[in-house]
Amino acid sequence: MMMYDVIVIGGGPSGLMASIAAAEQNKRVLLIDKGTKLGRKLAISGGGRCNVTNRLPIDEIIRHIPGNGRFLYSAFSIFNNEDIIRFFENLGIPLKEEDHGRMFPVSNRAQSVVDALLSRMDDLGVEVRTQSKVKKIVYQNSQTEGVILESGEKILCAAVVVATGGKSVPQTGSTGDGYPWAEDAGHTITELFPTEVPITSAEPFIKDKSLQGLSLRDVSLSVLKPNGKPLITHKMDMIFTHFGISGPAVLRCSQFVVKAKKKWKLDEVIMELDVLPDQNQEILFQDLQKTVKAEPKKAIKNALKGLIPERYLLFLLERCEIEASLPCASISIEQLRTFVKMCKKFHFKVNGTLSLEKAFVTGGGISLKEIEPKTMASKFMPGLYFCGEILDIYGYTGGYNITSALVTGRLAGTNAAKFVEGN
Ligand SMILES: Cc1cc2nc3c(=O)[nH]c(=O)nc-3n(C[C@H](O)[C@H](O)[C@H](O)COP(=O)(O)OP(=O)(O)OC[C@H]3O[C@@H](n4cnc5c(N)ncnc54)[C@H](O)[C@@H]3O)c2cc1C
Numbered sequence: 001m002m003m004y005d006v007i008v009i010g011g012g013p014s015g016l017m018a019s020i021a022a023a024e025q026n027k028r029v030l031l032i033d034k035g036t037k038l039g040r041k042l043a044i045s046g047g048g049r050c051n052v053t054n055r056l057p058i059d060e061i062i063r064h065i066p067g068n069g070r071f072l073y074s075a076f077s078i079f080n081n082e083d084i085i086r087f088f089e090n091l092g093i094p095l096k097e098e099d100h101g102r103m104f105p106v107s108n109r110a111q112s113v114v115d116a117l118l119s120r121m122d123d124l125g126v127e128v129r130t131q132s133k134v135k136k137i138v139y140q141n142s143q144t145e146g147v148i149l150e151s152g153e154k155i156l157c158a159a160v161v162v163a164t165g166g167k168s169v170p171q172t173g174s175t176g177d178g179y180p181w182a183e184d185a186g187h188t189i190t191e192l193f194p195t196e197v198p199i200t201s202a203e204p205f206i207k208d209k210s211l212q213g214l215s216l217r218d219v220s221l222s223v224l225k226p227n228g229k230p231l232i233t234h235k236m237d238m239i240f241t242h243f244g245i246s247g248p249a250v251l252r253c254s255q256f257v258v259k260a261k262k263k264w265k266l267d268e269v270i271m272e273l274d275v276l277p278d279q280n281q282e283i284l285f286q287d288l289q290k291t292v293k294a295e296p297k298k299a300i301k302n303a304l305k306g307l308i309p310e311r312y313l314l315f316l317l318e319r320c321e322i323e324a325s326l327p328c329a330s331i332s333i334e335q336l337r338t339f340v341k342m343c344k345k346f347h348f349k350v351n352g353t354l355s356l357e358k359a360f361v362t363g364g365g366i367s368l369k370e371i372e373p374k375t376m377a378s379k380f381m382p383g384l385y386f387c388g389e390i391l392d393i394y395g396y397t398g399g400y401n402i403t404s405a406l407v408t409g410r411l412a413g414t415n416a417a418k419f420v421e422g423n
Contacts, residue, residue: 011033022413033173035131039117041169052113075374075408079411093106170357178390186381190365195254195361196359224272234249288336362394
């Protein structure tokens with residue numbers, strides 16, 4: 001039977017980092033993954049460019065992790081986004097900053113990030129077993145003792161780091177295998193749900209594909225509470241699809257649709273779209289009134305050309321029951337007011353999201369009340385550590401999830417190694 005100090009299960013960003021951190025403490029480390037390759041999700045992240053981390057200040061990073069980001073304050077005091085940037089620079093992978101603080105490898109290749117991690121593991125002597133599915137973790141005398149592979153092989157160790165990810169995009173290996181092992185150790189798994197996922201709608205204009213393929217830039221998109229007040233608003237781009245809506249603003253709003261449906265027991269949630277978020281409604285109305293008055297003979301669709309994308313303009317005019325080719329003079333003040341209101345507050349119903357499997361990120365996971373925030377140790381089982389998306393931490397896209405995975409991985413690996421020393 002083999003014996004290791006630390007076994008890391010899962011070769012995503014959290015597991016790769018955990019194995020490096022444990023090996024840097026001169027421990028004998030084995031990383032096990034069921035796939036043929038390591039870092040499969042990492043290699044497709046950020047559109048194949050890997051949005052490794054984000055350079056915004058820590059408070060902003062936490063704010064962009066609506067799923068329990070505050071839990072990471074302690075972890076960030078030990079290893080944070082700037083440490084990640086330095087870490088990769090030292091591995092020969094300089095990062096560059098893009099919009100909203102997003103950091104990408106200068107190479108623009110996610111695979112270069114994966115390769116750098118693998119090369120560091122190799123240098124440190126981390127042993128790797130791919131195509132080896134862990135079936136369960138062995139707990140003996142209230143202590144972590146090792147793992148059992150699906151082949152039946154038992155591998156002993158002093159500490160186990162579970163880095164098996166969530167349940168999204170299962171073809172990358174993230175199929176939720178780690179949750180029952182955590183439950184076996186007494187942990188609670190909070191309800192899992194899709195986040196950073198396109199939103200579905202049964203509105204007739206979605207079903208008849210009136211707006212399919214239309215992209216809107218820098219719009220303000222809100223999920224409304226039953227009282228009509230916004231639960232959340234995001235100002236970013238979006239796109240209409242054949243099943244609903246997608247794009248950055250939509251991905252960020254998606255978890256709030258799920259939460260609103262659950263909290264208020266709703267089948268449908270109202271969303272509000274402001275296509276001109278930088279314009280005041282009353283001033284916009286007065287400006288358009290002047291435009292319309294100045295060109296009484298011009299068709300309304302031509303007078304309003306350039307205000308918003310043409311397809312959306314025609315769509316809104318139709319919804320306001322304004323014939324697009326009518327001359328401006330025939331448009332009433334009430335009609336113009338309705339049109340302006342539609343520009344600022346177009347309401348439509350959504351009924352959910354695509355599935356957890358299609359989501360970028362899994363919401364929910366191992367309850368953080370049961371995890372030591374400075375070490376990622378289980379509060380129940382000595383020698384057991386968790387990191388990455390398996391934890392109940394979920395951020396917006398923008399490098400926040402990989403940051404969380406790398407930071408929690410760093411702590412889990414370091415402290416699993418320290419645990420071994422103390423035993
Ligand atoms: C398309 C896409 C793009 C993304 N882009 C970004 C981005 O740009 N920025 C960002 O911050 N986040 C992004 N994310 C999210 C981010 O990739 C994940 O949050 C992150 O990969 C989670 O890391 P992890 O280490 O926890 O788990 P994962 O990366 O999911 O890795 C888990 C590993 O565990 C292994 N495993 C599972 N079960 C077993 C078992 N029983 N035995 C052995 N091995 C097992 C799997 O094979 C897998 O290799 C993206 C996600 C997707 C799907």
